[in-house]
Amino acid sequence: MSDNALKIPTMAEMAANNEMPEVLFWVGCAGSFDDRYKKVTLAFTKILDQVGIRFAVLGTEESCTGDPARRAGNEFTFQMLALGNIQVLNMYGVKKIVTACPHCFNTLKNEYPALGGHYEVVHHSTFLQGLINEGRLGLQGGGAFKGKKITFHDSCYLGRANDIYEAPRQVLETLDAELVEMKRCKTKGLCCGAGGGQMFKEPEPGRKDVNIERVEEAIATGASTIAVACPFCMVMMSDGVKNKEKEDQIRVYDLAELLIAQQDS
Amino acid sequence: MILIQQILFVLVLGVTAWLVYRRASLIARTIRLGRAEDRTDQPARRMSTMLRVAFGQKKMFDRPVVGLLHFVVYAGFLLINIEVLEIVLDGILGQHRIFAPVLGDFYLVLIGFFEILALGVLLACVLFLVRRWIMKVDRLQAASHREMRGWPELDASVILLLEIVLMMAILTMNAADSALQMRGSAHYPLTGNFLISQALIPLFTGWSEGSLIAFERTAWWLHILGIFGFAVYVTYSKHLHIALAFPNTYFARLIPRGTMQNMPEITSEVQTMLGIATEGSTEPLPVPERFGAKDVQDLSWKNLMDAYSCTECGRCTSACPANLTGKLLSPRKIMMDTRDRLEDVGRNMQQNGGQLVDDGKSLLGDYILDEELLACTSCNACVEECPILINPLDIILQLRRYRVMDEAQAPASWNAMFQNLETNQAPWKFSPADRFNWAADRQQ
Known part of the structure; x- marks a missing residue:
């Protein structure tokens, strides 16, 4: 180019x-x-x-x-x-x-x-x-994710706030990966802990942090990739993976990054 | 004897009606203390929501077993009331089973159907008690949820026990009635045996006609007095959802859940600050007495109806990320606190001739604490969970508005975030001039 x-x-x-x-x-x-x-x-x-x-x-x-x-x-x-x-x-x-x-x-x-x-x-x-449905975007490259497990973490402001659950999953389906759901997903998805201004303050006192609870659920799926579609979820899930010392086995990526990574493979 | 019973019955009915009316009008008055908010648009969509969610109990079936049990109790409650109509007419007119001659053979089918429901309600209520007392379902336990301690925990058990007693009264009353019919007792015209209660008839072998009549009458009075008592009790109890679930789902929000309500009174002020010309009316809106909500009167009437509609099932709290991870926030407690405060305000009005006299208390501070509000991630899980479309998040966010705007009380890190937003137009301390630098990275 x-x-x-x-x-x-x-x-x-x-x-x-x-x-x-x-x-x-x-x-x-x-x-x-x-x-x-x-x-x-x-x-x-x-x-x-x-x-x-x-x-x-x-x-x-x-x-x-x-x-x-x-x-x-x-x-x-x-x-x-x-x-x-x-x-x-x-x-x-x-x-x-x-x-x-x-x-x-x-x-x-x-x-x-x-x-x-x-x-x-x-x-x-x-x-x-939309681009996928129009045939303008689809599986190209080597299918780097073929057979790999990906789990999608619903963002509250996409899901419950605006009823968007299928679009991100359809995007992930083009990767030809195995899409596995967490126990709490879609309308029942658990928050990453960052919404409502929490991103910009320390959490209130409690037993554990919300992102740890969520990452434990993601780990339980056995997925090697956690897909997200929100910058706050990205931070919280990445921190959670780091906290569990799993950053070598589990990666957190946005949908667009996954599409690009698949092309480059 | 019959005349005395009739007079007594009409008297009790009148007192019950008066007590329920008095209580209902107080509840209506306190709900109207809330801020005005139009929830009358799109009536067709509202009606369909109410039919699906309240009448059809759609959301209850998210948890299928409990959903089914609850449906049995709900259907039983709705339909057995038809039999109550007969009982009330019998009581007023001094008749016995006034519908029997009118309906003929169908009467037997109808009572049989009611008896199936009664048995279903009885079993469901027993299972509900098992869930509370033996299985110890977490969201229902006072030990792990402080808002359930004392009266709320007792209230739940009282209702279930009362329903069990009422259903047993129906079934034994019908059995005694059948036993009397078989003996050809004068006031008990033959209807045939009833589907379920016939199994109980052997209980009465060897009873004299007099004691059978006494038993049947006692069960009859117990049943109807129980129902009247229940009607009054419900208006003081969490169980008020049996009535309010309907209007509450009708008036539920129809806009996407993520939307926070605009505050137009702030818009004109900000427009003036930014030097933006306003279209049309240049008259700025009057500055409100307070920004956000400190007490129940500052909330909208729908928030207050939500509070009275809550039956404390705790689905919201069991899905709340803050509560699940041990924070102080419980969305159920937000609703219960709002109702408790509203009840206080109602008593206050009653004692002061309909006028609310300042008692120096408020919802925020005396009931709900800052720490609870600050733990919310605004994730809408509580809103999603509620089977009758209660919205605890809406209350939390209005209380936050008061704390931050009226009292300027925010955590230091939020104040830093606000300052960054005002000076750098980003929540972090980056220069606005660097906002487009990412594009340079692309060319590397």
């Missing part, structure tokens, strides 16, 4: 050229700053490029959606961020947004309309599922 193709277009550049992308990729704070989740951002943009989706990002014009502030009870900070974001999105006339973060997804989709932000918002799991 040429250097030019590797460049990520911003909305500002597109608008300057009077262009409009098919979809805005909302990167999110973790996708922008967290070293681990930046890899997910890169994997997802790589897929977008491969299938020839004309996308753009806001770049430095993006701000946190405000989700952690709102869940922690700080409506002022939430609305300051939300109204700022809506101003930017509406200025560019954005119609469709895709994001790899279920918290951003939930806030943009369900909470921005009340503040004047009306967009079609999809989570990257649903977006990838």
Whole structure:
């Protein structure tokens, strides 16, 4: 690929050229700053490029959606961020947004309309599922995951919050791996422990941490890969695996990363 | 003799009705103390939710064995009430089995059906007690769940025992009735033997007609007084879900569970701060007395109906990640505390001529503690679990809003997060100018 193709277009550049992308990729704070989740951002943009989706990002014009502030009870900070974001999105006339973060997804989709932000918002799991269904994305490469056990950890903000359970599983099915479910999955899935602002504080006193409870369940499936679709789940599950000293046997990956890894094999 | 019984019956019926009415109107008054919230949109969808979830008990079958047992008790309760109608009419009119001549042979079928239900209810209630007392199902144990200690634990057993007594009264009453019929006793017209209770007839061999009549009358009175007592008791008990499950599912939230309600009173203020011109009305909304919820009056009326509807089954708590890992939070306790506070407020109003006099207490602080609120991951597991669509999370988040916005009480790390969000537009301390640096990594 040429250097030019590797460049990520911003909305500002597109608008300057009077262009409009098919979809805005909302990167999110973790996708922008967290070293681990930046890899997910890169994997997802790589897929977008491969299938020839004309996308753009806001770049430095993006701000946190405000989700952690709102869940922690700080409506002022939430609305300051939300109204700022809506101003930017509406200025560019954005119609469709895709994001790899279920918290951003939930806030943009369900909470921005009340503040004047009306967009079609999809989570990257649903977006990838769409590409697979359209035949634009499928099993290529050596099938690195053939016969391997993968378990999917449901993100609360994707699952119970928005009833998305099948899309991530359909994406995983294209890997030709053995998909094994944890005891608590889908509507009964156990939280990783990071939602509702917990990501940004120490847990309250208790017998054990929520992510440890969840990782024990994942280990019990015998899976060598824990698939996630949320930056907070990624941190919590990775920490849990480390805590159990299983980081050599069990890896935590996002859906987009798994698709890319399969191609490279 | 019959006339005295009639007068007595009408008197008891009247007193029961008055007690239930008085209590129900107090509950309705306290629910109305809550904040207004429109839950009347999409009536067709609401009706279908109610029919599926409350009437059809859909969510109860998530746990099939308990679901089936509960369905038996529920169906028994609904249908046996038809027999209660007969009993009430008999009582008022001084008749005996007033439906028997009207329905003919079908009467025997009907009572047979009721008897099957009665036996089913009896067995189910016994199994429920076994689950509580012998199998010690964790979510029902006071030993592991502090909110169940004392009255809630007793309340559950009282209801089950009362139902067992009521069902035994029906069956033995019918058996005694059959025994009297066989002897051709004057006031007991022949209907034929009833399906289940005929097995009990041998119990009465050798009894005199007088003692049989006395027994039948006692069982009749025990049954109907039990039901009247139950009707009054229910309004003071967790068992109120038998009535409130219906409106509670009808008025349940229809929007995606992840959505938190907007606070428009803050929007106009933030818009002014950011210098964003508001469309249409430029009049900012009045600043509310308080942000979020400190006490029951600050919650919405639906939150309060939720509290009265809760039957303390603890499915929410048994699925709560915080509770499962030993944190102080229990979603069931959030609902029970809200109800307890509401009951306090109701008593307060009763004692002060309908006016609420400040008692220096509030839901947050005196009932629910900060540590409980702070343990919530907003994962919606409790909301998903509830068989009658109660939403404990909605209350938790409103209480958090009060603590953080009105009292500025947040953990230090949350305050740091808020500050980062305000200065860097990210929850972590990164410069906003670096937000797009990830794209450079891609070119490496």
